[in-house]
Amino acid sequence: MTTIYTSDIEEAASFIRRGQLCAFPTETVYGLGADATNPEAIDRIFEAKRRPADNPLIVHLADADAIGEVAREIPTAAADLAAAFMPGPLTLVLPRRPSLPSGVTAELDTVGVRVPDLEVTRRFLAACAVPVAAPSANLSGRPSPTTWEAVREDLDGRIAAVLTGPPAERGLESTVVDCTTPQPTLLRAGAIPTERLAYVVPDLVVGAPEDAAAPRSPGMKHRHYAPHLPVHLVDSVAEVADPERSAFIGLALPKSCIWMPRVRLCSSVEEYAHDLYDFMRQCERDGVERLYCERVPDEGLGRALMDRLRRAAQG
Ligand code: TXA
Ligand code: MG
Numbered sequence: 411m412t413t414i415y416t417s418d419i420e421e422a423a424s425f426i427r428r429g430q431l432c433a434f435p436t437e438t439v440y441g442l443g444a445d446a447t448n449p450e451a452i453d454r455i456f457e458a459k460r461r462p463a464d465n466p467l468i469v470h471l472a473d474a475d476a477i478g479e480v481a482r483e484i485p486t487a488a489a490d491l492a493a494a495f496m497p498g499p500l501t502l503v504l505p506r507r508p509s510l511p512s513g514v515t516a517e518l519d520t521v522g523v524r525v526p527d528l529e530v531t532r533r534f535l536a537a538c539a540v541p542v543a544a545p546s547a548n549l550s551g552r553p554s555p556t557t558w559e560a561v562r563e564d565l566d567g568r569i570a571a572v573l574t575g576p577p578a579e580r581g582l583e584s585t586v587v588d589c590t591t592p593q594p595t596l597l598r599a600g601a602i603p604t605e606r607l608a609y610v611v612p613d614l615v616v617g618a619p620e621d622a623a624a625p626r627s628p629g630m631k632h633r634h635y636a637p638h639l640p641v642h643l644v645d646s647v648a649e650v651a652d653p654e655r656s657a658f659i660g661l662a663l664p665k666s667c668i669w670m671p672r673v674r675l676c677s678s679v680e681e682y683a684h685d686l687y688d689f690m691r692q693c694e695r696d697g698v699e700r701l702y703c704e705r706v707p708d709e710g711l712g713r714a715l716m717d718r719l720r721r722a723a724q725g
Pocket of ligand 2: 545
C-alpha cells in the first residue's frame with residue numbers, strides 16, 4: 411500500500427473514520443491510530459506493528475469529559491488525576507465498558523485512556539469523532555518515533571496515512587497509572603514524574619525502579635525501546651571503548667571530554683529524555699556499532715529515562 415503523508419487534519423481523520431490506520435503526532439511520541447470501536451481496524455494495528463496480541467492499546471480522547479464513553483467507572487483517584495493532569499502525558503487504566511472491542515484491551519477488563527496535550531492532536535481526535543486506539547507508531551520492539559520521519563522509517567507502506575506534525579515535545583511516552591487497584595499503582599514511569607502524581611494521590615504505589623522488569627503492565631514484559639545496536643549504561647564518557655565506532659549520549663560534560671565523533675550532550679534530564687529515541691535511530695542509520703548511555707539518578711523524569719535505558723541495554 412502507498413502511505414499518504416498529509417498535514418491536513420480533516421483528510422487524516424477520514425482514514426480513521428473509514429477503518430484505516432493513520433499515525434499522528436502527540437506531545438509524547440507519535441501514535442498509530444485506529445477507530446477503537448471497529449474490531450477490524452484494531453486488528454490492523456497489531457498486524458502493521460507486528461505487535462503481540464496480549465499487549466493492550468491506549469484509547470485517545472479529545473476531551474476528558476468523554477472518558478465515560480469507554481470506561482464504565484471512574485474511581486476517585488482517577489477523577490483527581492484527570493482533573494490535575496489531563497490533557498497531558500498521563501494514561502489512566504480504568505474498568506472498561508463491555509461495548510469496547512476486546513482486541514483494544516487484549517481481552518483485559520480494563521482500558522487505558524489518555525487525553526493528549528497538543529492542539530493538532532486534539533483537533534485530529536475531535537475530527538475522528540470516535541475514540542482512537544493508538545500504540546506508539548513504531549514496529550514492535552523499536553524505539554518510539556518522535557518525528558513523522560521516524561514513523562516513515564518503520565511503517566511506510568504498512569499503514570494508510572500519517573498526519574505530519576511537529577517533533578514530539580517530550581520524546582518519552584506517557585506515565586501509566588492503574589486506577590482499578592485499591593490504591594492507584596504506577597504501571598509505567600513516563601513523562602509525568604511520579605513525585606508530581608503523588609501530590610495528588612499520596613497513596614500511589616510505586617515499585618522499585620529495577621522492578622520494572624516485573625510486568626504489571628502487559629506491554630512492559632516485551633522487549634522494548636531497543637535500537638538494532640548494543641546499548642551500554644555507563645557513568646561517564648570515560649568508560650567508552652572504541653570511540654571511532656561508538657556513540658555517547660548523556661548530560662553535559664567538560665569540553666575536554668568531547669573527543670568522539672558522535673556525542674550528544676544534553677543540558678538537562680528533560681533534554682536527554684527528549685533526544686534519546688531520536689539519537690538511537692540516528693546512530694543506527696550512521697552504522698554506529700555501540701551506544702553508550704550515561705546513567706542518571708532514578709528520580710523525577712530520570713526514573714522514566716532509566717527505565718527505558720535499562721530495557722534498551724537488556725536488548
Ligand atoms: O505516550 C504514550 O502513551 C504513547 C502515545 C502515542 O499516546 N502511546 C504508547 O502506547 O506509548 P504503547 O502501546 O506503546 O504503550 C502502552 C502501554 C503498554 O505498556 C501497555 O501494556 C499499557 O500501556 N496499557 C495499555 N492499556 C492497558 C491496560 N488496560 N492495562 C494495563 N496496561 C495497559
Ligand atoms: Mg510502544
